[in-house]
Amino acid sequence: MPTFVYMTRCDGCGHCVDICPSDIMHIDKTTRRAYNIEPNMCWECYACVKACPHNAIDVRGYADFAPLGHSVRVIRDEEKGVIAWRIKSRNGETDMNLLAPITTKPWGKHIPRLADAAAPTKEQRDSQLLFNEPRYIRMDEGDIHTLKSNKLTMKAGVYY
Amino acid sequence: MPKTIVEDKIDVLVVGAGLGGTGAAFEARYWGQDKKIVIAEKANIDRSGAVAQGLYAINCYMGTRFGENNPEDHVRYARMDLMGMVREDLLFDMARHVDSTVHQFEEWGLPIMRDPKSGTYLREGRWQIMIHGESYKPIVAEAAKKSADKVFNRICVTHLLMDDAKENRVAGAVGFNVRTGDYHVFKSKSVIVGAGGASNIFKPRSVGEGAGRVWYAPWSSGSAYGLMIDAGAKMTQMENRIVLARFKDGYGPVGAYFLHLKTYTQNCNGEEYESKWFPELTKMVGKEYLDTEGQHLSHKPIPTCLRNHAFLCEVNAGRGPIHMVTMEAFQDPHLEEIGWHNFLGMTVGQAVLWAATDVNPKYENPELTTSEPYVMGSHATGCGAWCSGPEDISPDEYFWGYNRMTTVEGLFGAGDAVGGTPHAFSSGSFTEGRLAAKAACKYIDDGKAEGIRVSEEQIENRKAEIFKPMEHYRLYRNEITAGSVNPNYINPRQGLDRLQKLMDEYAGGVTVNYMTNDKLLQIGLKKLAILEEDLDKVAAEDIHELLRAWELKHRHRTSESVVQHTLFRKETRWPGYYYRGDAMKLDDENWHVLTVSRRDPETGEYTMEKAPLYHLVDDKE
Numbered sequence: 001m002p003t004f005v006y007m008t009r010c011d012g013c014g015h016c017v018d019i020c021p022s023d024i025m026h027i028d029k030t031t032r033r034a035y036n037i038e039p040n041m042c043w044e045c046y047a048c049v050k051a052c053p054h055n056a057i058d059v060r061g062y063a064d065f066a067p068l069g070h071s072v073r074v075i076r077d078e079e080k081g082v083i084a085w086r087i088k089s090r091n092g093e094t095d096m097n098l099l100a101p102i103t104t105k106p107w108g109k110h111i112p113r114l115a116d117a118a119a120p121t122k123e124q125r126d127s128q129l130l131f132n133e134p135r136y137i138r139m140d141e142g143d144i145h146t147l148k149s150n151k152l153t154m155k156a157g158v159y160y
Numbered sequence: 161m162p163k164t165i166v167e168d169k170i171d172v173l174v175v176g177a178g179l180g181g182t183g184a185a186f187e188a189r190y191w192g193q194d195k196k197i198v199i200a201e202k203a204n205i206d207r208s209g210a211v212a213q214g215l216y217a218i219n220c221y222m223g224t225r226f227g228e229n230n231p232e233d234h235v236r237y238a239r240m241d242l243m244g245m246v247r248e249d250l251l252f253d254m255a256r257h258v259d260s261t262v263h264q265f266e267e268w269g270l271p272i273m274r275d276p277k278s279g280t281y282l283r284e285g286r287w288q289i290m291i292h293g294e295s296y297k298p299i300v301a302e303a304a305k306k307s308a309d310k311v312f313n314r315i316c317v318t319h320l321l322m323d324d325a326k327e328n329r330v331a332g333a334v335g336f337n338v339r340t341g342d343y344h345v346f347k348s349k350s351v352i353v354g355a356g357g358a359s360n361i362f363k364p365r366s367v368g369e370g371a372g373r374v375w376y377a378p379w380s381s382g383s384a385y386g387l388m389i390d391a392g393a394k395m396t397q398m399e400n401r402i403v404l405a406r407f408k409d410g411y412g413p414v415g416a417y418f419l420h421l422k423t424y425t426q427n428c429n430g431e432e433y434e435s436k437w438f439p440e441l442t443k444m445v446g447k448e449y450l451d452t453e454g455q456h457l458s459h460k461p462i463p464t465c466l467r468n469h470a471f472l473c474e475v476n477a478g479r480g481p482i483h484m485v486t487m488e489a490f491q492d493p494h495l496e497e498i499g500w501h502n503f504l505g506m507t508v509g510q511a512v513l514w515a516a517t518d519v520n521p522k523y524e525n526p527e528l529t530t531s532e533p534y535v536m537g538s539h540a541t542g543c544g545a546w547c548s549g550p551e552d553i554s555p556d557e558y559f560w561g562y563n564r565m566t567t568v569e570g571l572f573g574a575g576d577a578v579g580g581t582p583h584a585f586s587s588g589s590f591t592e593g594r595l596a597a598k599a600a601c602k603y604i605d606d607g608k609a610e611g612i613r614v615s616e617e618q619i620e621n622r623k624a625e626i627f628k629p630m631e632h633y634r635l636y637r638n639e640i641t642a643g644s645v646n647p648n649y650i651n652p653r654q655g656l657d658r659l660q661k662l663m664d665e666y667a668g669g670v671t672v673n674y675m676t677n678d679k680l681l682q683i684g685l686k687k688l689a690i691l692e693e694d695l696d697k698v699a700a701e702d703i704h705e706l707l708r709a710w711e712l713k714h715r716h717r718t719s720e721s722v723v724q725h726t727l728f729r730k731e732t733r734w735p736g737y738y739y740r741g742d743a744m745k746l747d748d749e750n751w752h753v754l755t756v757s758r759r760d761p762e763t764g765e766y767t768m769e770k771a772p773l774y775h776l777v778d779d780k781e
């Protein structure tokens with residue numbers, strides 16, 4: 001389902017170019033608008049569709065197996081933290097609106113800045129623990145699992 | 161000539177920031193608060209890698225907090241699914257840390273669904289929890305950005321830099337900017353490779369416009385393997401490619417369908433077909449691996465490859481297509497919604513395809529298919545670098561100083577890059593990145609990276625090599641009037657087509673029913689060697705094609721390793737993923753081992769060895 005761009009909606013802002021993981025949304029030098037330069041390397045991941053401020057990008061099913069006449073549209077609202085989809089089938093019998101949350105918190109606010117965290121002690125460095133562990137493993141005071149704590153050994157050979 | 165931009169005095173360089181790389185960059189800051197942490201990524205970390213479009217489930221979560229599973233339970237499960245061939249030290253280590261990763265994701269804002277009654281995370285299956293993960297990647301990217309000193313987006317890393325003072329020690333990486341065409345040099349004391357697995361190595365089933373609708377992302381270019389193999393790192397289990405049973409053409413996920421919606425499969429006559437193939441199959445693989453009665457009692461799941469095998473046999477017997485029975489589950493409007501959300505959350509293309517073909521799973525049972533093979537190390541398969549495990553778990557053969565360090569000093573891996581660790585998935589890959597980051601900081605603090613020297617010669621040689629495809633194009637383009645047919649070069653697409661065709665036909669792709677043998681593999685190797693000569697003459701018209709040229713070179717190197725490994729393992733360990741026609745049985749007597757290879761960077765010669773397989777067993781056994 002490679003992407004295409006509506007001529008009248010695109011203003012050449014380049015957001016899609018900036019985000020496409022496949023590097024296939026490019027700005028055409030003559031029209032100064034975006035287009036998909038390599039449809040057979042498009043994953044229809046919708047990253048560009050979600051990023052376009054003018055809803056100028058849409059998707060048309062891969063010519064070799066998807067008939068014309070369907071539509072899957074999306075609006076992603078970062079502020080509200082939701083994504084809204086609308087699926088319409090070719091024969092019009094399926095017409096669905098689906099809504100999902102994309103985050104439960106304001107963007108980036110609850111991710112710690114580890115440069116400012118209390119520095120790890122030597123014991124922590126010499127242990128097997130990662131940042132915030134062991135507490136974050138079980139959310140209680142329990143320690144991490146080891147072979148010893150779980151009464152296990154590593155043995156070479158065929159065992160099941 | 162392109163500009164050269166040097167980034168010097170880096171402590172931890174993260175190459176490729178998908179799930180593994182973002183985990184590495186995030187955690188490195190804690191253990192290296194004074195260190196310089198830099199990311200080099202070929203796309204934009206906000207939407208890069210296999211999770212670019214999001215995920216609807218986290219497939220690796222123990223739930224020890226809720227008293228659900230212990231790490232060793234997961235190890236046993238992954239071991240069973242992979243027919244025994246896993247690195248149990250690495251798996252146990254990943255599993256004992258993975259919950260702390262997931263709990264942090266929730267705190268950062270990732271919406272994880274909960275069971276309203278029990279308050280636990282909503283389980284899709286024993287190991288999977290359900291999420292609204294459209295923004296999974298932007299969220300973890302945010303964490304990486306908070307920790308890294310610099311993020312270089314749109315840098316395709318082509319090679320690792322090696323220390324000119326000490327043999328077999330890494331010294332950074334080089335690549336080019338996909339927008340500006342500048343040459344980038346990163347001098348670093350340690351490197352964590354998180355450059356992901358490989359799609360598009362075997363010919364995909366869809367070859368026209370739909371060639372991009374591969375199961376793993378089309379931008380998964382095998383770079384993790386290409387980079388590490390070229391640096392001389394040992395690899396393991398590269399023969400262990402995976403074939404996926406998925407919804408036809410769109411490759412939409414089936415996990416939630418099987419596990420949560422309780423849908424199941426049937427042949428074209430509406431019959432259950434799996435169990436009738438199992439008695440024959442048991443003769444091939446042995447009762448240890450497929451004991452349907454015993455398995456029923458012990459609740460051991462049937463290995464995924466064996467279920468694929470039954471699928472293939474049934475289709476070959478003329479009773480295809482195999483259908484997913486959705487008509488029952490989809491009568492419940494709540495489950496119907498989940499079915500669609502599952503696609504929108506991670507494989508939108510399947511929703512588009514059903515809309516285009518008027519498939520309504522409420523009224524018809526959609527078709528399934530088996531995909532072309534993929535080479536990766538974090539999903540249900542374990543290709544990747546041979547890495548050291550943690551000191552408190554690993555036996556001597558698996559331990560050489562630093563957790564997740566490859567056999568090249570200072571070179572670490574995470575996610576698909578690390579071999580022998582299937583079933584890590586997104587959460588486990590992020591966790592492996594964290595583990596590698598802590599170990600990389602320790603490696604530096606222990607003084608192991610002192611005295612690194614990178615000669616100007618190495619830097620200049622790589623530069624000439626990287627931009628050669630553009631030079632080649634300039635030189636020979638005007639010899640012809642127009643078009644893409646030239647006696648002096650091939651373009652990256654032409655090269656990719658050739659690679660896919662030969663891998664498909666000689667190394668066990670879809671058109672040959674996943675079948676290969678010694679003779680075929682030998683021919684494959686010859687053709688790969690000649691392709692390599694032609695790749696020296698690959699031409700790039702612009703910087704975008706230069707990106708494709710280097711992706712192709714990484715895919716080619718990955719393929720070579722796959723063929724070498726497949727040739728080495730003289731048995732059919734995973735029927736349903738591939739078959740060695742000349743050794744159709746599983747052979748525990750000779751092959752209950754991990755395969756390890758090294759390609760000599762000077763000569764290109766491969767050395768293959770068997771490494772012992774250690775299993776976790778209860779003390780009492």
Ligand SMILES: Cc1cc2nc3c(=O)[nH]c(=O)nc-3n(C[C@H](O)[C@H](O)[C@H](O)COP(=O)(O)OP(=O)(O)OC[C@H]3O[C@@H](n4cnc5c(N)ncnc54)[C@H](O)[C@@H]3O)c2cc1C
Pocket residue numbers: 175176177178179180181200201202203205208209210211215216217218219220315316317318335354355356357375376377379380381383384413506507538539574575576577584585586587589
């Ligand atoms: C369709 C699909 C469904 C999945 N479903 C689930 C699921 O439900 N639950 C789950 O937990 N997991 C799931 N996974 C698996 C999960 O996505 C992977 O296990 C995980 O992303 C692997 O992490 P990684 O860091 O190794 O690779 P990736 O996340 O792919 O990251 C690789 C990174 O390296 C970059 N890169 C590549 N080459 C270069 C280069 N040459 N130079 C610089 N950078 C480079 C890429 O751009 C990318 O950013 C799914 C994957 C797919 C494709």
Ligand code: SF4
Pocket residue numbers: 005009010011012013014015016017033034051052053054055056057
């Ligand atoms: S993001 Fe939208 S408006 Fe901007 S260049 Fe792309 S298609 Fe055009």
Ligand code: SF4
Pocket residue numbers: 002003019020021022023024025036041042043044045046047048049
């Ligand atoms: S859908 Fe994805 S791969 Fe296709 S053009 Fe848009 S961002 Fe690129």
